[in-house]
Amino acid sequence: MAGAVTVRDVARLASVSASTVSRALSASELVAPHTRDRILAAARQLGYSANTSARSLITGRTSNFGLVVPDLENPYFASVTKGVQSRALSEGFAVFVADSDEDVRTEIELARKLASQVDGLILCSPRMGNRDLAAVTESTTVVLVNRQLPQVHSITVDDTEIVRQALGHLYALGHRTVAYAGGPATSWSDGQRRNGIRSALSDLPGLKVAEIGSFRPVFGGGMSAADLAVATGATAVLAYNDLMALGILSRLQARGINVPADMSVVGIDDVSAATLVSPALTTVRAPLQKVGTAAVDALIDSIFPDRPPLPPETLPVELIVRASTSVPSRPPLTSREEAGLDERSSNAHQ
Amino acid sequence: MAGAVTVRDVARLASVSASTVSRALSASELVAPHTRDRILAAARQLGYSANTSARSLITGRTSNFGLVVPDLENPYFASVTKGVQSRALSEGFAVFVADSDEDVRTEIELARKLASQVDGLILCSPRMGNRDLAAVTESTTVVLVNRQLPQVHSITVDDTEIVRQALGHLYALGHRTVAYAGGPATSWSDGQRRNGIRSALSDLPGLKVAEIGSFRPVFGGGMSAADLAVATGATAVLAYNDLMALGILSRLQARGINVPADMSVVGIDDVSAATLVSPALTTVRAPLQKVGTAAVDALIDSIFPDRPPLPPETLPVELIVRASTSVPSRPPLTSREEAGLDERSSNAHQ
DNA sequence: TTGTAGGCGTTATCAT
DNA sequence: ATGATAACGCCTACAA
Numbered sequence: 173m174a175g176a177v178t179v180r181d182v183a184r185l186a187s188v189s190a191s192t193v194s195r196a197l198s199a200s201e202l203v204a205p206h207t208r209d210r211i212l213a214a215a216r217q218l219g220y221s222a223n224t225s226a227r228s229l230i231t232g233r234t235s236n237f238g239l240v241v242p243d244l245e246n247p248y249f250a251s252v253t254k255g256v257q258s259r260a261l262s263e264g265f266a267v268f269v270a271d272s273d274e275d276v277r278t279e280i281e282l283a284r285k286l287a288s289q290v291d292g293l294i295l296c297s298p299r300m301g302n303r304d305l306a307a308v309t310e311s312t313t314v315v316l317v318n319r320q321l322p323q324v325h326s327i328t329v330d331d332t333e334i335v336r337q338a339l340g341h342l343y344a345l346g347h348r349t350v351a352y353a354g355g356p357a358t359s360w361s362d363g364q365r366r367n368g369i370r371s372a373l374s375d376l377p378g379l380k381v382a383e384i385g386s387f388r389p390v391f392g393g394g395m396s397a398a399d400l401a402v403a404t405g406a407t408a409v410l411a412y413n414d415l416m417a418l419g420i421l422s423r424l425q426a427r428g429i430n431v432p433a434d435m436s437v438v439g440i441d442d443v444s445a446a447t448l449v450s451p452a453l454t455t456v457r458a459p460l461q462k463v464g465t466a467a468v469d470a471l472i473d474s475i476f477p478d479r480p481p482l483p484p485e486t487l488p489v490e491l492i493v494r495a496s497t498s499v500p501s502r503p504p505l506t507s508r509e510e511a512g513l514d515e516r517s518s519n520a521h522q
Numbered sequence: 523m524a525g526a527v528t529v530r531d532v533a534r535l536a537s538v539s540a541s542t543v544s545r546a547l548s549a550s551e552l553v554a555p556h557t558r559d560r561i562l563a564a565a566r567q568l569g570y571s572a573n574t575s576a577r578s579l580i581t582g583r584t585s586n587f588g589l590v591v592p593d594l595e596n597p598y599f600a601s602v603t604k605g606v607q608s609r610a611l612s613e614g615f616a617v618f619v620a621d622s623d624e625d626v627r628t629e630i631e632l633a634r635k636l637a638s639q640v641d642g643l644i645l646c647s648p649r650m651g652n653r654d655l656a657a658v659t660e661s662t663t664v665v666l667v668n669r670q671l672p673q674v675h676s677i678t679v680d681d682t683e684i685v686r687q688a689l690g691h692l693y694a695l696g697h698r699t700v701a702y703a704g705g706p707a708t709s710w711s712d713g714q715r716r717n718g719i720r721s722a723l724s725d726l727p728g729l730k731v732a733e734i735g736s737f738r739p740v741f742g743g744g745m746s747a748a749d750l751a752v753a754t755g756a757t758a759v760l761a762y763n764d765l766m767a768l769g770i771l772s773r774l775q776a777r778g779i780n781v782p783a784d785m786s787v788v789g790i791d792d793v794s795a796a797t798l799v800s801p802a803l804t805t806v807r808a809p810l811q812k813v814g815t816a817a818v819d820a821l822i823d824s825i826f827p828d829r830p831p832l833p834p835e836t837l838p839v840e841l842i843v844r845a846s847t848s849v850p851s852r853p854p855l856t857s858r859e860e861a862g863l864d865e866r867s868s869n870a871h872q
Numbered sequence: 873t874t875g876t877a878g879g880c881g882t883t884a885t886c887a888t
Numbered sequence: 889a890t891g892a893t894a895a896c897g898c899c900t901a902c903a904a
Contacts, residue, residue: 178881189891194883204889224639225579226881230896234575236618244604245597245794254594257621266636268586269619271607286616289574391794418798425800444595444741445795448768450775528897539875544899554873576897580880 177218186214197222237471238268238286240279241296246390247443248413248460252296252317255464263472265291272299274388276358280304287312292471295319299358315470317463319360320484325470329458330486331361335368337491338410338438338456339376345499347408347436349380353397353420355412357386362412382406387416394419402427407435407500414439414446417453421496432498442492451495459487527568536564547572587821588618588636590629591646596740597793598763598810602646602667605814613822615641622649624738626708630654637662642821645669649708665820667813669710670834675824677816679808679837681711685718687841688760688788688806689726695849697758697786699730703747703770705762707736712762732756737766744769748777757785757850764789764796767803771846782848792842801845809837 179190186193188207196203196211203211214220228234239256241249253269260267268286272279276299283300284307287293292313298305302321308314309324316326342350352369355362369381382404387393394416401409401420411417417439424431431437431451439446442457466485529540536543538557546553546561553561564570578584589606591599603619610617618636622629626649633650634657637643642663648655652671658664659674666676692700702719705712719731732754737743744766751759751770761767767789774781781787781801789796792807816835 179883180881190881191883191892192890195890198883202889207889221638223579223881225575225584226896227883228896229573229575229579229881229898230883232896244594244600244607247595247597247600250594250597250600253619254621257594257619258623261620261632266618266620266639268616269603269607270611270616271604273608282611288571289616391798422798445798448741448772448795449798450800529899530897540897541876541899542874545874548899552873557873573897576880577899578880579882579897580899582880 177220178223179220181218182211182215182220185218186211234289234291235265236268236290237265237468238270238283238290238293239296240270240272240282240286240293240298242272242274242279242299243390244269244271246415247445248415248441248458249296251443251460252464252467255461256294256468257464258461259465259468263468265468274299274356276300280308283308284311292475294467294471296467297359297361299356313471313474315467315474317467325474325484327463327466327470327485327487328361328364329463330489331364332368332371334440334456334458334489335365335410336372336375337489338440339369339372339379339381341454341491341493342408342410342436342438342497343376343379345408345436345497347406347500348378349382349404349406349408351382351384351397351401351404351406351409353384353394353401353409353411353416354386355389355393355416359389359412362386365412387412389413390415391419391422394421395423398423398427402429402435408438408497409435410438410440412440414441414443414453414455417455417496418445418449421449421451421453431496433501436497436500438497446492447494454494454497455492457490457492459489462487527570528573529570531568532561532565532570535568536561584639584641585615586618586640587615587818588620588633588640588643589646590620590622590632590636590643590648592622592624592629592649593740594619594621596765597795598765598791598808599646601793601810602814602817605811606644606818607814608811609815609818613818615818624649624706626650630658633658634661642825644817644821646817647709647711649706663821663824665817665824667817675820675834677813677820677835677837678711678714679813680839681714682718682721684790684806684808684839685715685760686722686725687839688790689719689722689729689731691804691841691843692758692760692786692788692847693726693729695758695786695847697756697850698728699732699754699756699758701732701734701747701751701754701756701759703734703744703751703759703761703766704736705739705766709739709762712736715762737762739763740765741769741772744771745773748773752777752779752785758788758847759785760788760790762790764791764793764803764805767805767846768795768799771799771801771803781846783851786847786850788847796842797844804844804847805842807840807842809839812837 179193183190183193193211196208237260270282280300294315297318316324318328320326384400387397389412398420417437420437429435439453439455442455446453446455529543533540533543543561546558587610620632630650644665646667666674670676734750737747739762748770767787770787789803789805792805796803796805
């Protein structure tokens with residue numbers, strides 16, 4: 173049994189009333205220093221700690237946050253979670269963490285369930301529709317990560333810039349046909365990146381980007397994407413994230429396709445595994461933990477409206493060049509450029 | 523604002539009393555089917571959901587669990603967390619997750635803070651002393667992961683068997699001097715593994731194990747350990763976990779030491795990154811998510827004493843042979859066997 | 873089967 | 889500066 177000791181016990185021991193005990197523990201300057209000390213001593217002696225249920229019942233606040241992520245085993249979300257964690261704890265909040273397993277139904281259910289017992293909710297890369305998202309927004313304060321919605325505070329990385337840097341790098345090396353292995357179709361970030369591709373194309377004359385489809389944002393998804401990328405005749409492939417890029421690397425090696433000589437590979441995020449493989453993965457680094465801490469800051473600012481609200485935040489990114497990219501030293505492995513793949517003529521406007 | 527709608531609102535709409543509403547939502551068979559339907563309809567219409575603070579104030583239960591892990595970015599703990607998550611949610615519990623950042627003080631503080639607002643606490647690889655641990659155990663129901671303490675339910679992997687399989691594998695390949703790169707000195711598992719080494723030695727005549735010290739259980743710790751391992755003259759190294767093994771692999775390659783020709787490397791856990799590197803890492807697989815689900819099951823069983831309590835559980839492990847181990851085809855890189863390193867003569871009893 | 877009444881532990885309001 | 893009292897929303901005897 174945890175807190176069998178209540179304010180009344182402390183009050184009795186300190187020979188004061190329950191209200192005074194309560195004050196001494198919160199607005200401590202409203203109580204005489206002498207009695208305050210006596211109360212604190214009594215509380216410590218009895219091992220008193222306030223019952224959070226009773227407190228939040230009357231205050232209407234829980235000092236808890238909720239965090240919903242698609243997959244804790246994805247190192248991207250693990251890092252964001254860690255960032256959320258550390259900042260929330262240092263600000264006095266505990267964090268419910270929920271893993272939706274990339275499933276929209278689960279995600280909605282978790283968000284709803286948590287909303288009722290937190291002061292605010294961080295939804296990380298939510299896949300649910302705008303309608304469901306709006307419903308959650310009605311029920312509690314929400315901060316979105318990797319997604320934007322009018323009127324809702326959000327933390328995003330600069331997806332346009334990610335694509336610009338990745339494609340710019342490959343273009344500078346001499347690549348002119350690049351495959352894009354996309355993430356989940358319901359991912360807002362993926363949409364942003366596809367937009368980013370279109371806008372980057374106008375700065376990179378002669379570049380062709382073949383969008384080869386949507387894949388699960390994990391290692392296995394990358395393995396599926398690899399063969400399609402090869403079939404487009406591309407000399408390089410940009411993946412939705414590092415995990416997919418690692419899967420692509422693995423599949424290419426299994427097929428005896430040399431990276432980077434035959435095919436360059438670029439990932440996104442710079443998760444720690446990116447440096448473990450050989451060749452090491454060229455990637456665009458996103459500030460993972462910082463995404464989490466920024467989300468907590470935004471949440472706290474939304475909850476306490478006295479401070480001026482922060483503007484939506486878009487965090488900077490950084491290209492990290494490693495060994496998985498080089499000049500396209502050999503001709504494309506295939507020239508099936510007319511194949512029935514989803515090769516949108518992305519350079520139509522040139 | 524979330525739950526502005528209370529039982530009384532639902533009661534009014536359904537033309538019944540508040541208590542009937544309460545009953546309809548919990549012990550639904552105590553209320554007439556007809557009124558029950560009316561109440562449920564009213565509740566749904568108003569979007570009612572019970573205030574968890576008020577409920578737990580009176581019931582004394584929160585339907586929340588707490589989980590404390592040393593490092594969420596460590597894929598081992600990420601997987602355990604995911605397992606805890608999924609099982610807890612399917613049993614109707616939400617989970618507070620806290621990351622101690624491998625720090626004992628933080629860990630103690632987190633455990634104490636969470637203990638007051640949960641029905642049970644899962645402490646994963648806790649580093650705190652037995653005394654502090656016992657204190658936490660007093661304040662709430664606890665299940666330990668990767669540690670044992672009398673009277674406290676615990677889930678562990680079979681550390682003795684891990685070591686036996688790893689050393690047995692290396693021994694069979696012909697290795698006779700193996701370095702052990704240990705984990706944190708305060709880690710219970712590390713202690714178990716060192717015990718396991720001693721017991722394994724009696725089955726493996728002629729084997730020598732050099733314990734080269736305690737390292738941080740992450741990539742960087744492995745890099746530090748690598749040079750010490752080489753200096754012992756060992757032809758193989760067993761690491762406390764996969765992350766360290768990957769760091770060792772990386773450092774050996776940087777030094778131009780070939781794995782497995784010059785040095786075999788074995789990890790523990792089989793985290794997903796183990797297959798990404800080349801050579802792929804030989805490791806002893808632990809059932810990561812299952813550790814988490816088993817911990818939740820144990821917690822639930824401890825909380826509801828009506829069911830027969832489960833015995834402490836030790837989960838099985840499995841050797842996974844990959845490319846990072848082979849026969850010791852070349853002589854040791856060094857023969858400084860008398861060097862001042864922490865080379866306990868582990869085979870003293872032979 | 874349903875309603876009434878009381879209390880869980882805390883904080884807020886009001887009075888002293 | 890401190891104390892008495894009420895109220896937060898719910899559950900659970902007990903009464904009807």
